Amino acid sequence: MKPDFNRIAAYLVGDQQADRMVPPTGFTARLTLFAAGAMAFLTVFALALSLATGRLADRWSDELARASTLRISAPMDQRAAQTEAALRLLQTTPGVASARALDEAEQRALLEPWFGPDLPLETLPIPQLIEVIESPEGFDAAGLRLRLAAEVPGAVLDDHTRWRRPLVSAADRLRLLGWVSIALIGATTAAMITMAAQAALAANAQVIAVLRLVGARDVYIAGAFVRRFTLRSLIGSAIGTVLGMIAVLLLPSAQAEAGFLTGLGFQGWHWIWPLVIPPLGGAVAFAATRHAAHRTLRELT
């Protein structure tokens, strides 16, 4: 079914006469506005969390799966020869896109966070690292280990799965928690709007009775309330979302050193996602108020 935007727009603009039927209530209006705004604000963060951890999980499972490390721990005099042999072997291994020995500067950069900048690397028996990039088909790790054991005794292949798996599953769990939070926030919004709507319906019982007596259909009476709460919640969510997005924007951006953790904010087209919150908040309010109004009306004759 295609949504009829003209009808939705006409509904939101509303029938001014119908809106006047229900006396305006400043206080509950402000409360609804505030609740919707606060919930939208929280949703922005839950969304940012979900998307960021999603990104993290993807990155870890993707990039790390494509890369493996070969460590050559041989006596200093044999290291260069074994490295050569390993590189030759890797070049002939199906599924390996490229293999490259890290130079001294790169190895130093890797150790720097732990040992400080002035490490005399030459004097230490640091194993040589070879970065292996897989082709999309991947290689047979077990087969490669066997060949290496035969030809390059000092080589140890690390395909990262051992420590990658728990990290990815942690990130996945975190992402799930983010979505659960969003669902809970949505349900809480619905609950709060329902209570506010019910209070408004109770406060206006007399108005509803009069409208019913002069021949108003349920749709008309419910509409006056539903439109009001949908609009308030739409406006509140919009304000909350904008504030939330500004707050996310002001988060310290991820530095190169912390690139491993990725920034918590939105990236690229993900900025579109929070814009979904206001219409969603409006939709939740619409459904909640409609339900409450029709339930109240059914009890009237």
Next chain:
Amino acid sequence: MIELEKVAMSYGGGELLGDISLTLSPGSFHFLTGPSGAGKTTFLKLCYGALTPTAGDVRLFGTDLRAMSRDDVAMARRRIGVVHQDVQFLDHLPVADNVALPLTVSGHDRLQETENLTELLNWVGLSKRADALPAELSGGERQRAALARAVIMSPEVILADEPTGNIDWEMSQRLLQLLVELNRMGKTIMIATHDMNLIRAAKSQVQARVLRISQRRLQAAGVDL
């Protein structure tokens, strides 16, 4: 138009009305009398579908009330004008809007009906009070506004519950005059009242039937008045 067949109405065990059969035919004029608490208001509520009888059948414009949806009842009410005992206005809206309420809720364009509304307010003598709030009106003005609201949709039936309940004799007569005029235009009228003078005044102008609720039954009163 409105038919009641062997209708009974009980509240919490006690029977208020029982074995009531009545057919309101087009153009008829009825008075409904009886002591306070006899069930006049309940009887009228049965007639416009605000209550469902505990036994028997009510038919509004040929349809059984029990078979009608909530929307059907709303539609039937647009054909029945009701003057409530406690008038029932929206207190935050001016008189003109309250009188036009049935038009508004049935989706009529108020602007197209402006002339109608002005004429109607003139007829009930409220044109100068159009912008007043209901709370600012006197008892008689409220009753006349309620009558105006009851007839604005040009209903086929008008039910009035104690329309002269708290107004003076002169005003009562004016109100009765309006109802008699409506009856001459072909509307079916039913007035619940315990004001015998009002009934006598009406009898000199229209052929009115008087019904009395007595001991839970509806009886034709009449000649002795």
